[in-house]
Amino acid sequence: MKTDVLIIGGGVTGLFTAVSLLEQGCRNIVIIEKSYIGSGGTFRCATGIRASFTSREHVNVMKRAIDLWPEYARKLGFLYRRDGYLWVLTRERDVEFFKQVVEFHHSLGVPSRMISPEEVREIVPSINTNGILAAVYDPLAGKAQVFNAVLNAVIHLKRNNINVYEGMRALKISDEGSRIVVETNKGRVEADKVIVAAGKDSANLLKGLGVELPIHNLAKHVLITEAFKPVIKPLIIDWSSSSYILQVFHGNIYIGSDIPEKYDEPAVNKYMFLEKAAKVWTRYFPWLGEVYVLRYWTGYYDMTPDHHPIIGPLEENENILVAAGFSGHGFMMAPAVAEALTQYILGGKPTIPEFENLKPDRFKKGKLIKEIAVFG
Numbered sequence: 413m414k415t416d417v418l419i420i421g422g423g424v425t426g427l428f429t430a431v432s433l434l435e436q437g438c439r440n441i442v443i444i445e446k447s448y449i450g451s452g453g454t455f456r457c458a459t460g461i462r463a464s465f466t467s468r469e470h471v472n473v474m475k476r477a478i479d480l481w482p483e484y485a486r487k488l489g490f491l492y493r494r495d496g497y498l499w500v501l502t503r504e505r506d507v508e509f510f511k512q513v514v515e516f517h518h519s520l521g522v523p524s525r526m527i528s529p530e531e532v533r534e535i536v537p538s539i540n541t542n543g544i545l546a547a548v549y550d551p552l553a554g555k556a557q558v559f560n561a562v563l564n565a566v567i568h569l570k571r572n573n574i575n576v577y578e579g580m581r582a583l584k585i586s587d588e589g590s591r592i593v594v595e596t597n598k599g600r601v602e603a604d605k606v607i608v609a610a611g612k613d614s615a616n617l618l619k620g621l622g623v624e625l626p627i628h629n630l631a632k633h634v635l636i637t638e639a640f641k642p643v644i645k646p647l648i649i650d651w652s653s654s655s656y657i658l659q660v661f662h663g664n665i666y667i668g669s670d671i672p673e674k675y676d677e678p679a680v681n682k683y684m685f686l687e688k689a690a691k692v693w694t695r696y697f698p699w700l701g702e703v704y705v706l707r708y709w710t711g712y713y714d715m716t717p718d719h720h721p722i723i724g725p726l727e728e729n730e731n732i733l734v735a736a737g738f739s740g741h742g743f744m745m746a747p748a749v750a751e752a753l754t755q756y757i758l759g760g761k762p763t764i765p766e767f768e769n770l771k772p773d774r775f776k777k778g779k780l781i782k783e784i785a786v787f788g
């Protein structure tokens with residue numbers, strides 16, 4: 413099989429990139445997915461979307477993504493809503509730190525603000541504010557329906573005659589001069605450009621080319637409760653315990669919380685997570701103690717040393733591009749990443765200049781970035 417652009421990975425990154433390329437008139441695209449669409453990090457994500465980060469790179473990339481999310485929601489037909497993020501702070505030192513973070517947000521046009529416990533209660537009337545000293549409210553943040561976004565992207569692509577192959581695994585990538593050749597379990601694919609958007613497996617795939625991507629997988633845990641009427645509008649983060657709670661569109665509640673995990677260890681369910689999740693969130697919402705947990709899943713954050721993604725062409729071969737290492741933020745970034753990859757593929761540079769700082773060669777050059785606001 414021959415194609416202009418081969419995308420390895422049928423997660424949100426690969427699919428949105430294909431949608432974006434199509435929009436720009438690039439029609440000869442093939443997507444291969446080793447398992448089923450969304451089976452990587454994408455269908456395990458908590459669907460949160462925010463620009464309230466602590467690096468210029470994350471903030472500016474995410475501001476662009478937030479501009480683009482409504483367009484994707486309209487075009488593909490899924491729900492996206494700016495219901496906000498609320499970072500609740502229970503330690504003096506965190507309040508002082510977040511005052512600086514809010515100033516940083518303002519310098520980049522993110523409208524977050526420090527609010528009092530009384531204002532927290534106005535936003536989330538059912539919350540117990542005992543112990544909350546202050547909170548940061550980010551009204552620009554929100555959430556989107558992941559299943560509809562991804563599955564409708566596939567329908568959109570197929571209607572436009574883009575081939576999306578499930579059960580097709582890339583085994584080896586080689587540079588054969590004018591073309592890139594990808595050996596798969598279903599035969600060989602030749603492409604002018606290859607995008608490696610294979611989530612946690614991206615580093616392994618590129619090893620064969622002598623490219624080392626510093627990506628390590630870290631197990632993360634989320635539980636889902638039974639559904640009920642809307643009571644919690646924003647995604648709430650308890651900063652001191654690195655935990656979050658979110659009521660999704662169907663009324664179910666997602667809870668994520670950090671428990672001790674080591675890089676590259678199996679992602680398996682642990683009772684300790686349920687205990688911690690219950691302890692943290694029944695303190696804020698005592699009524700949660702009466703709510704049934706339906707299910708609990710684990711997945712990987714594909715972590716980089718500086719907690720920023722690796723996006724762009726390889727220094728070794730400009731025809732091979734990477735989009736991986738999202739460190740827990742690949743869903744929210746997808747529209748902006750798709751746009752940047754499209755611009756690279758079409759021979760240009762990304763409109764958002766900070767993408768230049770996310771290129772794969774930054775590790776070799778020692779140009780790491782800093783991000784503190786990672787949780788869950």
Ligand SMILES: Cc1cc2nc3c(=O)[nH]c(=O)nc-3n(C[C@H](O)[C@H](O)[C@H](O)COP(=O)(O)OP(=O)(O)OC[C@H]3O[C@@H](n4cnc5c(N)ncnc54)[C@H](O)[C@@H]3O)c2cc1C
Binds near residue numbers: 456581617744
């Ligand atoms: C518990 C949890 C909560 C999260 N919450 C959020 C959140 O609230 N907001 C947010 O923005 N992000 C969140 N994330 C992160 C987000 O899910 C990921 O960053 C994002 O889904 C990455 O998408 P992707 O398409 O790059 O990778 P993936 O979804 O992992 O897709 C990569 C695909 O490539 C396929 N693949 C791998 N190897 C090959 C191969 N050799 N050949 C062919 N196909 C291959 C895989 O099967 C997979 O489907 C969360 C992640 C987890 C685990």
